[in-house]
Amino acid sequence: MSMDASVRERFEAIAMPHLDVVYRVARMLADSEADAEDLVQETFIRAYRAFDRFELREYGAKPWLLRILHNVFYTAKGRQRRSPTLLDDVDFDHFADELNTLGEDPLTLAEMDWEQFDEELKTAVEGLQPEYRSVLLLWAIEGLSYRGIAEICDCPIGTVMSRLYRARQLVGRELGEYARERGIRTERFAE
Amino acid sequence: MNCREFRKFVGAFADGELDVTENLRALEHLNMCPVCTARVTQVNRMREALVRIYGRTDVPADLADKVRLALDRAEGAPDAVIPMPGMVRWVRRLAWPAAVAACLTLVWWGWSASAPSVSPKPGAITVVPGQVVSDVRIQHHRCAFGEGGPHHAPDLPRSPAGIAEVLSREMGLKVLSPDFSKQGFELIGADRCGILGRPGAHVMYRQGKSGPWLSLFTVARLPYFNRPASSSGSGSTQPAYATFRQDGVTVLAWNEGRQTYFACSKLPAEQVKSLVNAVRTSR
Numbered sequence: 446m447s448m449d450a451s452v453r454e455r456f457e458a459i460a461m462p463h464l465d466v467v468y469r470v471a472r473m474l475a476d477s478e479a480d481a482e483d484l485v486q487e488t489f490i491r492a493y494r495a496f497d498r499f500e501l502r503e504y505g506a507k508p509w510l511l512r513i514l515h516n517v518f519y520t521a522k523g524r525q526r527r528s529p530t531l532l533d534d535v536d537f538d539h540f541a542d543e544l545n546t547l548g549e550d551p552l553t554l555a556e557m558d559w560e561q562f563d564e565e566l567k568t569a570v571e572g573l574q575p576e577y578r579s580v581l582l583l584w585a586i587e588g589l590s591y592r593g594i595a596e597i598c599d600c601p602i603g604t605v606m607s608r609l610y611r612a613r614q615l616v617g618r619e620l621g622e623y624a625r626e627r628g629i630r631t632e633r634f635a636e
Numbered sequence: 637m638n639c640r641e642f643r644k645f646v647g648a649f650a651d652g653e654l655d656v657t658e659n660l661r662a663l664e665h666l667n668m669c670p671v672c673t674a675r676v677t678q679v680n681r682m683r684e685a686l687v688r689i690y691g692r693t694d695v696p697a698d699l700a701d702k703v704r705l706a707l708d709r710a711e712g713a714p715d716a717v718i719p720m721p722g723m724v725r726w727v728r729r730l731a732w733p734a735a736v737a738a739c740l741t742l743v744w745w746g747w748s749a750s751a752p753s754v755s756p757k758p759g760a761i762t763v764v765p766g767q768v769v770s771d772v773r774i775q776h777h778r779c780a781f782g783e784g785g786p787h788h789a790p791d792l793p794r795s796p797a798g799i800a801e802v803l804s805r806e807m808g809l810k811v812l813s814p815d816f817s818k819q820g821f822e823l824i825g826a827d828r829c830g831i832l833g834r835p836g837a838h839v840m841y842r843q844g845k846s847g848p849w850l851s852l853f854t855v856a857r858l859p860y861f862n863r864p865a866s867s868s869g870s871g872s873t874q875p876a877y878a879t880f881r882q883d884g885v886t887v888l889a890w891n892e893g894r895q896t897y898f899a900c901s902k903l904p905a906e907q908v909k910s911l912v913n914a915v916r917t918s919r
Contacts, residue, residue: 456707464699464700468693479857486703488700570686585682585687
């Protein structure tokens with residue numbers, strides 16, 4: 446397959462401005478900088494090959510590139526993008542009941558100085574399963590809507606919501622434990 | 637709306653994803669409930685913290701050039717190899733078991749002219765002491781699995797820490813050279829031994845005075861041993877390995893940072909894994 450110079454120029458004009466975003470997301474998914482670079486290069490190659498089928502719309506090329514990145518990541522990992530998870534099969538009422546037993550302390554987590562827990566937060570995030578981690582970081586870093594995340598991850602919006610909920614709860618629980626270990630507890634609403 | 641209901645919506649409320657009716661109901665509840673208000677604050681604080689940590693990721697200065705180079709190559713060879721510096725990436729297109737099987741079976745890539753000729757014998761990973769090999773054929777390497785005597789480069793220290801320090805500095809890798817004395821394994825040698833086409837470090841251990849060996853190799857990262865680590869759901873992650881057992885030898889491979897590590901032994905796979913896990917979790 447050979448593409449003429451104008452197609453290549455158009456592709457670069459549309460796609461290359463999003464290189465930084467694609468790398469940031471790749472770095473969130475990958476275990477290392479080297480893996481992230483590999484993911485980015487593979488993403489742009491696949492995007493280039495699919496460019497003749499791409500339609501530029503008002504939301505630009507970023508969601509398209511991130512979706513390809515997502516596919517590349519999970520293909521490399523040998524995972525199915527839509528592999529059913531326990532979370533997808535569990536309704537929210539059941540899930541909320543499960544979390545009621547976790548003993549979280551929202552008041553402490555709301556009031557404490559989060560900056561002193563940056564390393565712990567990073568550890569907690571990197572301990573998440575990739576499906577949860579990617580949704581959490583797409584939400585936080587890229588400021589994407591649930592619909593935007595769903596398009597990138599190629600899953601229903603409900604799955605995005607439940608994964609995001611679960612990811613935040615797991616991370617919050619980890620930080621709550623760190624806070625308790627350090628004796629941090631808010632007294633403002635103590636009974 | 638009560639607290640139980642609101643907990644299902646706290647994230648969507650904080651993210652502005654509720655419709656008008658649900659939003660009003662949520663606001664009414666929050667006016668009366670400091671705990672749920674704290675939940676909303678928690679979500680926002682978490683987002684701020686994640687932006688602080690991950691939002692400042694530095695993008696490599698040469699990444700754009702690398703991408704353009706990759707695109708150049710893709711234009712010339714769309715369906716086949718996309719060669720990257722130092723390595724052919726055809727393995728990316730194979731499922732990892734097939735890639736690993738290919739590496740452990742007969743694939744001749746070209747033999748280094750300076751390497752001694754060795755008769756191929758199925759059953760072991762190819763390593764040539766003190767040499768860099770460029771093929772990946774199966775061949776019996778005596779000292780990887782304890783046949784024949786150990787070899788030790790005379791310029792290297794004899795302590796695990798000393799070996800790690802010298803070879804790590806020399807090779808630009810994080811060389812694995814742990815102290816296995818608590819597990820009953822004595823360090824008996826270290827050398828510069830290539831594996832799977834890459835130069836690397838080889839550290840040899842023996843159980844007791846005459847027991848089975850354990851060989852650890854450190855090379856620059858290979859892409860085809862990536863496996864997803866399994867998460868226990870509590871935030872901890874179990875190490876992920878590619879494990880091969882063939883003709884009575886165990887080979888464990890895993891990636892960590894910029895390195896690929898191999899553990900080779902005639903011990904059963906679970907025992908090798910247990911030894912390696914003890915080292916990985918303590919680092």
